[in-house]
Amino acid sequence: MAAGEFDLIATYFTHRYPTRGDVDTGVGDDGAVLQVPANSELVVVTDTLVEGVHFDHYTPARAIGHKAVAVNLSDLAAMGAEPAWISLALTLPTFDDEWLTGFANGLREICDYYQCQLIGGDTTRGPLTITVTAHGFVPTGKALRRSGAKPGDWIYVSGALGDAGLALAGMQQRQKITPDYQRRLNERLFFPAPRVALGQSLRGIASSAIDVSDGLLADLRHILTASQVGARIDVDELPLSLALTESLSEADAFRYALTSGEDFELLFTVPEAQRGVFDTVIAHAAQKPVCIGRVTNDAGAIQLLYAGEPWSFPADAAYGFDHFQQPTAESET
Ligand SMILES: [Mg+2]
Incomplete structure (x- = not known):
């Protein structure tokens, strides 16, 4: 220069x-x-x-x-x-x-x-x-933190998960994606929309919050550690984009949603007593947060359920997810 x-x-x-x-x-x-x-x-x-x-x-x-x-x-x-x-x-x-x-x-x-x-x-x-x-x-005093989740609180995520991770996998030829879906997914990877308005509206309502930068399970773990609680996640409730579900098997779609990062959605907990206020606050939101589970008192444990039954990542070596964290480290119950 x-x-x-x-x-x-x-x-x-x-x-x-x-x-x-x-x-x-x-x-x-x-x-x-x-x-x-x-x-x-x-x-x-x-x-x-x-x-x-x-x-x-x-x-x-x-x-x-x-x-x-x-x-x-x-x-x-x-x-x-x-x-x-x-x-x-x-x-x-x-x-x-x-x-x-x-x-x-x-x-x-x-x-x-x-x-x-x-x-x-x-x-x-x-x-x-x-x-x-x-x-x-x-x-003053209204900042959201990771440490306030209590057993019984509902767990929410602000929008679709796994898109950014799949966009990257597509570009690196690790997943086959149609050009149209690749374009849509790239928007999520390249131009993530921070949930700024939602974050502010959660003051006084959410008991804890974090943004999903490293993957749902990894970031949920930060809340569980800080709050000394556990969680139950209903994988069939995870919000997924059409581009994701059309490009992957159901098990792979869940895996991307649970473990790939960079979606920059908000993950937060709402106490039962605040749920009515919360529903009113999000009633007119362009993108409604989705309830994906509940906080438990089993400190540090994450339990994954599908249709109410225990669910774990398929033990299939052909998946080729080696760049992600090993699911066994994330899905202990
Ligand atoms: Mg963060």
Whole structure:
């Protein structure tokens, strides 16, 4: 990279971003100066995307820009927070105008949609790596956490699971998918929609929440550990897309839904006493959360049921899911 090109990079990120009244000083000084609303707490999350680990050469630059923000807003959603600001640390191997334009567009579009202002950044030369830190607000004491689930609470997921994992498997030729389904699934993988509005509406209603980044069972386990409870999951209640069910056997569809990550749906628990309020809150939601099971007092245990009967992953070596976690480690009862 020629001298001076680094200075140019900043220009990709200074135009047409939303501006907010709570930013006294944004990009351009040594630090940002920001106003946190009265009676609110600041929630801060950070996530890194590394080429070859979180995305690859087949990932469009615009998708990388979108996803770098989306995964952070998904964490804010899981905390019940309203997004406000992001900062960006970008490590680039070369100066590439086309890539930077696509990346900056993807970043700006999602910031625009959620009225998030870019308040700072840093650029370094090295292997392609993107770190975004996002800041959001919750009314004091109202943040959602992983630790509040109680036996008897109902377990919900905000939308279809397994699509992003299947999209990746299709692109890597590990699963045969029609071009039409592949296109639809790629939208889920490349442009995940963080459940920001839902997360905020769950304040005071959900007893625990997490976003599904690593796979339903892996993320459920985080709630169970933090809350010291167990869970019963009805696999026949899992929300599945048509693209998923039409492309896979039923057992494989369940396996993707339970173990593949990156769908960025919210997984949360609702106490019986809050269920009426919850039903009212989601009555007009564009996408209704689905009840997939119940919290049990069997700490750490996940019980999988199909039509009320115990269910486990078929012990079939031909499945070729070796890139996923071994199901036996996840399905103990
Ligand atoms: Mg998370």
